[in-house]
Amino acid sequence: MAEPIDFYFDFSSPYSYLLSEKIDDLAARFGRKVRWHPILLGIVFKTTGSAPLTLQFPAKAEYSVLDFGRSARFMGLPYRHPDKFPIATQNAARAYYWLHGRDCALARRFAHAIFRALFVNNQDVSAPDTVLDIAAELGIERGELEAGLQSAEMKDRLKQEVDAALALGVFGAPYVLIDGQPFFGADRLPQIEQWLATGGF
Amino acid sequence: MAEPIDFYFDFSSPYSYLLSEKIDDLAARFGRKVRWHPILLGIVFKTTGSAPLTLQFPAKAEYSVLDFGRSARFMGLPYRHPDKFPIATQNAARAYYWLHGRDCALARRFAHAIFRALFVNNQDVSAPDTVLDIAAELGIERGELEAGLQSAEMKDRLKQEVDAALALGVFGAPYVLIDGQPFFGADRLPQIEQWLATGGF
Numbered sequence: 154m155a156e157p158i159d160f161y162f163d164f165s166s167p168y169s170y171l172l173s174e175k176i177d178d179l180a181a182r183f184g185r186k187v188r189w190h191p192i193l194l195g196i197v198f199k200t201t202g203s204a205p206l207t208l209q210f211p212a213k214a215e216y217s218v219l220d221f222g223r224s225a226r227f228m229g230l231p232y233r234h235p236d237k238f239p240i241a242t243q244n245a246a247r248a249y250y251w252l253h254g255r256d257c258a259l260a261r262r263f264a265h266a267i268f269r270a271l272f273v274n275n276q277d278v279s280a281p282d283t284v285l286d287i288a289a290e291l292g293i294e295r296g297e298l299e300a301g302l303q304s305a306e307m308k309d310r311l312k313q314e315v316d317a318a319l320a321l322g323v324f325g326a327p328y329v330l331i332d333g334q335p336f337f338g339a340d341r342l343p344q345i346e347q348w349l350a351t352g353g354f
Numbered sequence: 355m356a357e358p359i360d361f362y363f364d365f366s367s368p369y370s371y372l373l374s375e376k377i378d379d380l381a382a383r384f385g386r387k388v389r390w391h392p393i394l395l396g397i398v399f400k401t402t403g404s405a406p407l408t409l410q411f412p413a414k415a416e417y418s419v420l421d422f423g424r425s426a427r428f429m430g431l432p433y434r435h436p437d438k439f440p441i442a443t444q445n446a447a448r449a450y451y452w453l454h455g456r457d458c459a460l461a462r463r464f465a466h467a468i469f470r471a472l473f474v475n476n477q478d479v480s481a482p483d484t485v486l487d488i489a490a491e492l493g494i495e496r497g498e499l500e501a502g503l504q505s506a507e508m509k510d511r512l513k514q515e516v517d518a519a520l521a522l523g524v525f526g527a528p529y530v531l532i533d534g535q536p537f538f539g540a541d542r543l544p545q546i547e548q549w550l551a552t553g554g555f
Contacts (some may be wrong), residue, residue: 158414169543195462198549199409199412201413202411203411203414205408209402209404210402210403210404212402212523212524212525213402213404213525213526215523215537216523216525216536217531222536223555225543227544227545227555240503322416322418323413324411324413324414325414337417337421338541340539340541340542341541343428343544344424344425344428350532354424354427
């Protein structure tokens, strides 16, 4: 069986949300699994001296918000730009890794729920309580997850994931690695498909 | 007849080259003409506080060069990353506007020749002599064009085009405006096609 694909993202990245809705099904069509890696773009941008699209100069910020919604419609996905944006996502990311250690499939459902809460339902998923609420709807015991979020183990885990991504050259999100070949951006989906279909071009 | 599409680009922009090979034929399928506007990204970046992709941090620079060639192959176009890159393009841009005032179709052929000289044949098209050589191959009288390049009129014209682009919100290249709707990047080609086909989505 072919190696899994690696998918690096931040829960606060609109284009990551768009790709998250497509990447598993696409990979499955070519017999591939996807490893999801939530990371923190804030740390990545600090390291590279970059900034979120909407906090750059006004013309780019304005275009970006237009393009988030238009790209979503083009891909057949719902999108509502969040009132609070961008947001901190360390609680959602730590919750993901904590869940992943217990139940991979549940962690994946949780990740989709976080993305949709933020980019469809305009919920502020930076708040620990909102993360716990969303997890509770999936049947996850609130107290256990809350302890997980605050544990040194999950803080270290997230830090290691961000460091590992930076070491691999990840400079933004979404960022996909297929057999060592990097693809940056949801708009590279057609190239990802071609690459999976042909093994390179 | 529908309004022309506006295509803003810098001759030193790889993604502009890629789009330049596709935009006229695509627009023609929907009964549209394209107005080409060479501009100077150096001035745009200075205004917005941005920088060329390959002069940003190393991970992004390295990825960008990989993506230029891969995107070209994906689009079925030749690409050889120039040894000297990025380059100044005011001579090529002024020559374009000078020619356009005399023969629109010839100006278009000249623009394609400049892009291909730089991105296929690794020629340094920043040099006035190279611009004049490329024009000469298209039957353009060298002395006349040389005088045009140095004229205050063409210097003013290019400055006005850059100022007009900035006023419209152009912050990078390629940048396409269709009935007021902006599209940034060669990777928005599928969305441009959909927009032309449906009048919006």
